[in-house]
Amino acid sequence: MWRSRGSGEGGEGEGGGLKMDSSEKASATSSPRGRPPRGRPPKLQRTARNGVGKGAEKTPHMAALILARGGSKGIPLKNIKHLAGVPLIGWVLRAAQDAGVFQSIWVSTDHDEIEKVAKQCGAQVHRRSSEVSKDSSTSLDAITEFLSYHNEVDIIGNIQATSPCLHPADLQKVAEMIREDGYDSVFSVVRRHQFRWSEIQKGVSEVTEPLNLNPAKRPRRQDWDGELYENGSFYFAKRHLIEMGYLQGGKMAYYEMRAEHSVDIDVDIDWPIAEQRVLRYGYFGKEKLKEIKLLVCNIDGCLTNGHIYVSGNQEEIISYDVRDSIGINLLKKSDIEVRLISERSCSKQTLSSLKLDLRMEIGISNKLAVVDEWRKEMGLCWKEVAYLGNEVSDEECLKKAGMSGVPADACSVAQKAAGYICKSSGGRGAIREFAEHIFLLMEKVNSCQK
């Protein structure tokens, strides 16, 4: 959903890339389905690895594993539903990729669409069996199955997509705790200041009791350290523990996450709150965002819905959404110049009758060259350019721009190259929505600069 980046100008923007060696690439999907039926998964065996056994010098293989079954109950296909323009699994995948501590990064799923999105986000996919994809299946069941097909893995970092505010630094610290401090398992917690009370059970106890406070001396927040709660963001464990049926055990430690990064999507009403949280505190990639000064927008399929009506006297008739013209005006008021570009030789006369008063170039076969020229003319770097496109011809600009978006109905090449996928379609409010996204991220940039 975002691009792998190299160094230099082409590597600017919100995302990061996963480095895989060729053997890992060759097995981009692992699948119990692809194997001959032989009942239960093979019995797990402890091999001479991970510092155990003779001459084992190899760095232990730490795999990130995101469990993403298709049958989520409360929110349908929750694991790939777009949260702030990015599929839910995409947030934690981006953090895992940029952490640079994993030898491999996997999504375990039983669903075709989730497999597709996971691969677009740069993950390898384990097609899990239906036995570990039921409502009653636990995470441990799915992790155990994954390990039984991946003998090369020594340590599992089970990252839950339902905690999308994860940052690479959190994962780097946990990897260090396991690799250097010798912990067998580490899981995330958050500090909460919550007073707990015993439950009233009819017939047993008619009164409640304080569990962690003295009502006569109620502490103020600043006078009380609070308590640590498992927050469900991640669970790291060495293979032997999982083989024994534990995700937490052995030499065990917790990792305390910052409260603002601790988000747990459990029920549907958590979704809008999580969306606001990621926009403010989420991880947007290695490269720092810069203030946007120019937005370039493709015409057919972004400004318009792509339909053209031709009148008897060969005049083109197009439609656009008033919300988009409001979005354009808001951008202009915020000193963001908006320009239009088109591969097709649209009718300039028709476009100028929209009275948007925007500079535009039409009939452009190499959009990248034109936008590059525009940004140089304005003295901008690519990070200061936002691009909204929907077609294959927009791919390069989407990859280069500091902020990139596509309407909901953009082609898959463009979707893959963009950092933000609008809920609105082209010609139906996508520009307005993308403008809103730009404003939110600019707030983030400005608050970081203060």
Ligand SMILES: CC(=O)N[C@H]1[C@H]([C@H](O)[C@H](O)CO)O[C@](OP(=O)(O)OC[C@H]2O[C@@H](n3ccc(N)nc3=O)[C@H](O)[C@@H]2O)(C(=O)O)C[C@@H]1O
């Ligand atoms: C490691 C673990 O035990 N995780 C469980 C967590 C954990 O205890 C809490 O988050 C702690 O705060 O709780 C559950 O959490 P939940 O059901 O939301 O699952 C978390 C993520 O894992 C995926 N998952 C879970 C189980 C499974 N067999 N396959 C999966 O793909 C879900 O799709 C989702 O993306 C729960 O609420 O019931 C179930 C999870 O199994």
